[in-house]
Amino acid sequence: xxxxxxxxAEYWKANVRLIFGCLVVWAFVxxxxxxxxxxxxxxxxxxGTDLGFWFAQQGSxxxxxxxxxxYAWRMNKLDQKFGLGE
Amino acid sequence: xxxxxxxxxxxxASFALYxxxxxxxxxxxxKDFYVAGGxxxxxxxxxxxxxxxxxxxxxxSMAGLLASGGYANSTFLMGWTGGFVILAMLLAxxxxxxxxxxxxxFIGDRFYSNTARFVAIVCLIIASVTYVIGQMTGAxxxxxxxxxxxxxxxxxxxxxxxxxxxxFGGMKGITYTQVAQYIxxxxxxxxxxxxxAFQLTGNPIPMFGMFSTHTESGxxxxxxxxxxVSALGFQDYTADVDNKLNMVLFTLSLMVGTAGLPHVIIRxxxxxxxxxxxxxxxxxxxFIALLYLTAPAVGSMARLNLMTTVYPEMAGQVENYEEATxxxxxxxxxxxxxxxxxxxGLITFNDLNNDGRIQFYNETADYTDRGWExxxxxxxxxxxxxxxxxxxxxxxxxxxxxAAGGIAAALSTAAGLLLAISSxxxxxxxxxxxxxxxxxxxxxxxxxxxxxxxxLLATYLGLNPPGFAAQTVALAFGIAGASLFPxxxxxxxxxxxxxxxxxxxxxxxxxxxxLYIFTYLGWFFIPGTNTLANTPDNWxxxxxxxxxxxxxxxxxxxxxxxVSSVTAKPPQEIRDLVExxxxxxxxxxxxxx
Numbered sequence: 001x002x003x004x005x006x007x008x009a010e011y012w013k014a015n016v017r018l019i020f021g022c023l024v025v026w027a028f029v030x031x032x033x034x035x036x037x038x039x040x041x042x043x044x045x046x047x048g049t050d051l052g053f054w055f056a057q058q059g060s061x062x063x064x065x066x067x068x069x070x071y072a073w074r075m076n077k078l079d080q081k082f083g084l085g086e
Numbered sequence: 087x088x089x090x091x092x093x094x095x096x097x098x099a100s101f102a103l104y105x106x107x108x109x110x111x112x113x114x115x116x117k118d119f120y121v122a123g124g125x126x127x128x129x130x131x132x133x134x135x136x137x138x139x140x141x142x143x144x145x146x147s148m149a150g151l152l153a154s155g156g157y158a159n160s161t162f163l164m165g166w167t168g169g170f171v172i173l174a175m176l177l178a179x180x181x182x183x184x185x186x187x188x189x190x191x192f193i194g195d196r197f198y199s200n201t202a203r204f205v206a207i208v209c210l211i212i213a214s215v216t217y218v219i220g221q222m223t224g225a226x227x228x229x230x231x232x233x234x235x236x237x238x239x240x241x242x243x244x245x246x247x248x249x250x251x252x253x254f255g256g257m258k259g260i261t262y263t264q265v266a267q268y269i270x271x272x273x274x275x276x277x278x279x280x281x282x283a284f285q286l287t288g289n290p291i292p293m294f295g296m297f298s299t300h301t302e303s304g305x306x307x308x309x310x311x312x313x314x315v316s317a318l319g320f321q322d323y324t325a326d327v328d329n330k331l332n333m334v335l336f337t338l339s340l341m342v343g344t345a346g347l348p349h350v351i352i353r354x355x356x357x358x359x360x361x362x363x364x365x366x367x368x369x370x371x372x373f374i375a376l377l378y379l380t381a382p383a384v385g386s387m388a389r390l391n392l393m394t395t396v397y398p399e400m401a402g403q404v405e406n407y408e409e410a411t412x413x414x415x416x417x418x419x420x421x422x423x424x425x426x427x428x429x430x431g432l433i434t435f436n437d438l439n440n441d442g443r444i445q446f447y448n449e450t451a452d453y454t455d456r457g458w459e460x461x462x463x464x465x466x467x468x469x470x471x472x473x474x475x476x477x478x479x480x481x482x483x484x485x486x487x488x489a490a491g492g493i494a495a496a497l498s499t500a501a502g503l504l505l506a507i508s509s510x511x512x513x514x515x516x517x518x519x520x521x522x523x524x525x526x527x528x529x530x531x532x533x534x535x536x537x538x539x540x541x542l543l544a545t546y547l548g549l550n551p552p553g554f555a556a557q558t559v560a561l562a563f564g565i566a567g568a569s570l571f572p573x574x575x576x577x578x579x580x581x582x583x584x585x586x587x588x589x590x591x592x593x594x595x596x597x598x599x600x601l602y603i604f605t606y607l608g609w610f611f612i613p614g615t616n617t618l619a620n621t622p623d624n625w626x627x628x629x630x631x632x633x634x635x636x637x638x639x640x641x642x643x644x645x646x647x648x649v650s651s652v653t654a655k656p657p658q659e660i661r662d663l664v665e666x667x668x669x670x671x672x673x674x675x676x677x678x679x
Contacts, residue, residue: 008665008668008669011669012668012669015668016579019175019176022171022175023171023172023175026168026171026172030164030168030337031334031337031338034160034164035327035330035333035334035337036330036334038326039326046297047296047297047298047306047307047308048297048305048306048307048308048309048310048312049297049306049308049309049312049324050324052326053157053160053308053324054297056157056160056163056164057152057157057160057163057296057382058293058379058382060163060164060167060168061163061164061167061371061375061378061379062375062379064167064168064170064171064371065368065371065372065375067171068170068171068174068175068364068367068368068371069365069368071174071175071364072174072361072364072365072367072368075179075361075364076361076364079361079670083671084669084670084671085361085670085671086359086360086361086670086671086672
């Protein structure tokens with residue numbers, strides 16, 4: 001029982017760490033590259049405009065998709081590793 | 087065949103399909119009615135979620151918003167997609183594991199309080215009802231434009247179709263019609279966009295075409311657009327925004343609002359497993375992105391097309407943009423689509439300087455030196471997507487497809503909202519709070535009656551839209567983001583959060599957000615009653631009332647933790663409940679109590 005409990009606690013910690021990492025990327029592309037850091041990326045040109053504009057209109061959406069699938073894939077691995085899957 | 091007959095054929099065929107699905111997918115139990123039996127494949131659910139989420143606003147208005155606002159309105163693109171990331175990681179899998187039917191179910195059980203449940207029910211109903219008004223009016227507009235029936239008949243017809251599959255099929259009927267509606271709307275949205283991208287850039291994929299070279303001028307499309315609009319006194323399309331704080335908070339408000347909207351959350355209760363809920367969120371975003379990656383291309387290309395229609399000399403290689411603005415088209419030479427939309431009043435022309443030509447420019451700019459006496463053309467943003475096939479000279483059947491697509495977008499979202507409302511009434515209010523002894527059959531009947539009631543209410547509000555209809559989106563997102571999202575998240579991620587903390591947090595987030603919105607947009611949205619003028623100078627720290635949901639959410643978190651830390655810990659069984667939602671092991675299909 002104690003083992004089960006510490007196993008479950010480890011699983012939850014690993015999940016929270018993974019979420020934190022994903023949300024750092026989530027915030028970096030949308031609030032960072034697309035909004036706050038756009039002036040810093042102004043020199044990198046993409047099809048007639050700058051990289052920040054691309055992140056705001058396409059890049060962040062594409063990153064969001066990758067993030068969710070990455071999270072789902074990693075969590076399936078964690079479910080198996082800790083024996084907590086369905 | 088006339089255009090009217092073709093439109094009728096497309097819309098009629100799509101309706102026959104929805105009704106066919108309604109007959110096939112009848113709900114036999116409350117589990118069918120609330121969560122479609124709990125056995126929906128994650129990809130199917132992803133597609134249904136995409137249709138559920140993408141409303142008349144996404145289909146009709148978003149490209150127009152992007153066309154008029156350029157970079158500044160990227161907030162809608164990021165906000166309405168980024169919310170799915172937090173939904174997938176912070177809410178959906180755990181709420182699926184919890185395994186009941188509604189959002190108030192979780193809040194009421196987790197915070198062991200019927201007060202919390204009731205606050206959640208009220209928030210859900212206000213957010214969903216305000217949201218559904220826009221869907222009904224959107225369907226009405228699409229009907230009246232394409233089927234030449236009055237707005238009133240259009241709304242009644244929409245209500246009847248939704249009634250047929252939502253009342254009999256519940257979530258089961260809604261799920262499979264939403265899949266059909268997704269296919270109709272994405273095909274309708276993509277085909278004209280592909281043609282326009284190909285015409286302007288030679289690249290048939292809109293999202294790439296947008297960043298390619300404009301064939302006629304040999305300049306990158308976005309640079310061309312910047313040159314054209316700035317020659318007419320408009321802000322550059324790609325211009326940066328000064329108030330970054332407000333832009334960040336607005337995007338964040340849309341994201342937490344998206345994650346907290348009950349009609350989206352309940353879609354994830356329909357999949358068989360916790361891992362399916364995670365995959366399904368990813369698929370939902372893939373299907374949403376197919377439209378959201380195309381929308382900015384449609385927006386920028388439609389804006390350029392509109393400008394070069396009025397100023398043909400601007401289309402090719404231009405030496406001097408100021409000279410190229412000298413000869414806009416004669417009003418008599420305007421294209422046919424222009425005339426069609428003038429009839430609807432959504433394009434208006436007023437020849438202020440009586441030269442018979444259309445001077446179209448930023449009305450705040452002063453061009454008296456060019457002999458212009460004011461902007462002479464107004465174009466409603468909402469027509470861009472609907473007029474796209476006509477602007478690109480596409481065949482009549484594409485216009486019929488757009489008609490069916492616009493109606494599908496409005497109906498699919500309306501049905502999802504109506505299910506969220508009716509399950510809150512029949513399941514949370516009647517079954518859980520008023521009469522727990524109600525039989526399965528009795529609850530089914532209650533669910534169907536509340537669904538019918540919700541449809542009638544939505545129809546009434548669609549026919550008599552309150553004057554504030556346009557501002558209600560802020561309200562729906564504000565409530566969902568500032569009240570429901572933080573409560574759900576804390577219920578999962580904090581074992582220490584107790585009933586008092588959650589209730590205090592939800593109420594303070596809700597009340598602060600409402601106060602801020604009412605201060606600038608009018609008390610209870612009654613025009614003229616606003617305390618302060620809704621201008622950036624008056625906003626606190628430059629935060630617009632539409633962006634306040636994110637601040638409301640932060641207030642919710644702070645108050646909840648403060649109150650919770652000075653009141654009693656939640657009982658052991660609640661801590662066990664929180665533990666159990668965190669681990670996928672042992673999740674059955676969604677269970678009744």
